[in-house]
Amino acid sequence: MTHDLQSLTLALRDFARERHWEPFHSPKNLAAALSVEAAELLEHFQWLTEAQSRELSADKRAEVGTEIADVFLYLLQLADKLGIDLVDAARSKMVLNAKKYPVQV
């Protein structure tokens, strides 16, 4: 994994340990929290048209950026708990997707 993601992962470990949150951070609970944050992200878009979602105001974009960060932070923590390298997993999945959805020529 890249240096930036490792550094974020270590910071998240410290953050949880300092607050005694580790007992709450089972993979089951982290997966639920991730799903809840993904829905909070979706909530920003639910009544917008697709066209409007492509033209967010700067304020809205900042709010959405915060929700995206929440999803990412839980994803990093869940991957860390399970010993999964996010970048490796993403690359492997892209290889599978390329086979599943071949380019039409």
Added chain:
Amino acid sequence: MTHDLQSLTLALRDFARERHWEPFHSPKNLAAALSVEAAELLEHFQWLTEAQSRELSADKRAEVGTEIADVFLYLLQLADKLGIDLVDAARSKMVLNAKKYPVQV
């Protein structure tokens, strides 16, 4: 953003363009797809106890890793569409979280 995430982002742009998926990839739709993938991830854990979720078999861990990758791939694409740097957004959110949840001393 780190080199690895930039490289994944560029690969995802190519992947979508080659398949003519760009018209479908509005931020609204990507946010919905992200939320759906997060739920597929959660599905693996829904009937497990928290203890069981901490002790996944190698097979189950591989399946969960694929779902984690799906969430990550949509997150990268949504962040790209909105011009949001995932790592910067995550760092900023951790600063906010540190203020919101101060360490008890």
Added chain:
Amino acid sequence: MTHDLQSLTLALRDFARERHWEPFHSPKNLAAALSVEAAELLEHFQWLTEAQSRELSADKRAEVGTEIADVFLYLLQLADKLGIDLVDAARSKMVLNAKKYPVQV
């Protein structure tokens, strides 16, 4: 469908029409809103143990009841838009489930 559900459905139609919300209430958007409300419901449970979730305080139970109502109201609206009878659909699905998961004897 039962009288109570029909009466709720009609009240929801009036509610949306009086507020000029109909253009926003495409099945796609209602499905997103339903998913968001289901996540708000899950949020109440995400850090609880299963045992704690079986022993909610009266206050918490009331909060959870409001989220359950939100899910139900969107479900009724989505079913109405698609001309689906909730009770009939539920009964048909229980028949399928009985075949899929036979009782072990």
Added chain:
Amino acid sequence: MTHDLQSLTLALRDFARERHWEPFHSPKNLAAALSVEAAELLEHFQWLTEAQSRELSADKRAEVGTEIADVFLYLLQLADKLGIDLVDAARSKMVLNAKKYPVQV
């Protein structure tokens, strides 16, 4: 609650008891399962335009009806576990919503 919903609720209790699923059906787990089913419902709509979502084929409508049923069945079970009357909760929430979103005149 109406006779139909009571009858479904009792059938769901029997269904779970006969399969020895009760230990799995904590409110926490049922809320997760409900959220997962809501996402499966959303999945049918994620790449459709809003206009397309208003014009489902008969086949697609049947598939969506099955997902709607799954959401409803978990909602009934969760409400039952928590002693919440779905119809009463929905009516109370509509009163709150009417105050929160007054009709513009």
